Amino acid sequence: MKKExxxxxxxxxxFAEFLATLIFVFFGLGSALKWPSALPSILQxxxxxxxxxxxxxxxxxxxxxxxxxxxxxxALLLGNQISLLRAVFYVVAQLxxxxxxxxxxxxxxxxxxxxxLAVNALxxxxxxxxxxxxxxxxxxxxxxxxxASTDSRRTSPVGSPALxxxxxxxxxxxxGESPGSVGVDKNIALVTTTLSLQIYxxxxxxxxARSFGPAVVMNRFSPSHWVFWVGPxxxxxxxxxxxxxxxxxHSLSLSERVAIIKGTYEPEEDWEEQREERKKTMExxxx
Numbered sequence: 001m002k003k004e005x006x007x008x009x010x011x012x013x014x015f016a017e018f019l020a021t022l023i024f025v026f027f028g029l030g031s032a033l034k035w036p037s038a039l040p041s042i043l044q045x046x047x048x049x050x051x052x053x054x055x056x057x058x059x060x061x062x063x064x065x066x067x068x069x070x071x072x073x074x075a076l077l078l079g080n081q082i083s084l085l086r087a088v089f090y091v092v093a094q095l096x097x098x099x100x101x102x103x104x105x106x107x108x109x110x111x112x113x114x115x116x117l118a119v120n121a122l123x124x125x126x127x128x129x130x131x132x133x134x135x136x137x138x139x140x141x142x143x144x145x146x147x148a149s150t151d152s153r154r155t156s157p158v159g160s161p162a163l164x165x166x167x168x169x170x171x172x173x174x175x176g177e178s179p180g181s182v183g184v185d186k187n188i189a190l191v192t193t194t195l196s197l198q199i200y201x202x203x204x205x206x207x208x209a210r211s212f213g214p215a216v217v218m219n220r221f222s223p224s225h226w227v228f229w230v231g232p233x234x235x236x237x238x239x240x241x242x243x244x245x246x247x248x249x250h251s252l253s254l255s256e257r258v259a260i261i262k263g264t265y266e267p268e269e270d271w272e273e274q275r276e277e278r279k280k281t282m283e284x285x286x287x
Contacts, residue, residue: 004263005085013064013086018093018100020056020068025101025213027052032118033109046173049204054166061162065150069207070094075143075236079244080252083263098213106217117214120203120228128224134201135231136238138172142206143239151248173204206232 004010031048032040057066065082067073070091077087106117122131145168148154149161158164205211211228215221244250252260259265 004083005089010086010089014089014093016060016064017067017090018097020060020064020066021094021097021209022101022104024049024052024056024068025098025210026105028210029102029105029118029214030109032115033105033113034115035113042174046170049173050166050168050170053169054162057165058160058162064090066162066165068094068209069232069236070209071139071207071232071236072143072146074233075147075240077261078237079147079240080250080257080260081244082260084261085263094209095212098209099216100213102213102217116220117218118203119214119218119220120205120211120225121222122202122224122227124201126201128227131202131224131227132231132234134175135205135227136235138175138204139206139232139235140239142168142172143236144243147239147243153248169206172206175201175204202227202231206235208232 028045028049031045034040053068056068060066065076067076067090073082073087073090073094076082077084082090102117106114109117122128126134142165145164146161149158149164151158205228208229211225215225256265
């Protein structure tokens with residue numbers, strides 16, 4: 001565990017999660033600003049969040065895995081894909097990155113366009129229980145997409161994982177976004193609703209960091225803020241259980257699973273590479 005934390009690769013990965021979440025939140029929330037001359041549409045906001053997550057997954061995914069979402073990170077921990085320590089560092093980096101992204105946007109945006117910085121809220125008399133289920137379903141489909149598109153065991157063509165994940169986030173926003181949560185004019189909202197078939201529920205979080213960042217900056221924690229943590233985390237967790245334990249389980253022993261959680265697991269292929277390196281070193285020494 002200590003070896004993992006002290007490695008340069010680990011520190012780069014944590015920084016990548018911070019930076020990716022910062023940029024994702026900045027562009028996502030930025031698309032929802034209430035400019036007087038051009039109020040945002042649901043389609044615009046949905047595409048912005050999807051393109052932002054897809055771009056960051058493509059750019060920084062090779063460094064950290066491109067989680068950019070505490071719900072996904074915790075689900076991967078549950079699915080026995082990452083160590084406990086890595087999960088903790090990732091979640092902290094994501095939350096700090098979200099605050100930094102929202103704070104930067106708050107500083108840059110003029111007062112008349114800032115609004116509530118797209119803080120997630122319940123709309124149209126949606127109860128907290130129903131809102132939690134909506135967030136659960138939205139993040140469940142995102143989790144399945146992430147796990148399937150990034151599974152290295154798959155031999156069939158999967159296309160671009162970054163594109164798939166970006167489209168999954170866009171889909172969630174088309175369903176969960178609400179014009180009321182971003183201050184869109186009612187007439188514009190009516191047209192947009194007809195075009196995108198979106199349903200007004202929660203403003204669409206699917207990501208606790210995305211909800212946490214602007215809530216901290218605006219100091220607006222509503223009694224329903226827990227919905228944007230519990231819903232996404234439960235949805236991603238259910239997706240992890242379904243994918244990693246029922247549909248495509250890993251053939252790992254209990255000791256190997258414990259080693260993964262502790263951060264000490266080394267796959268057989270890594271052992272082969274290390275053995276070859278040691279062999280070459282011994283040959284060079286012998287000469």
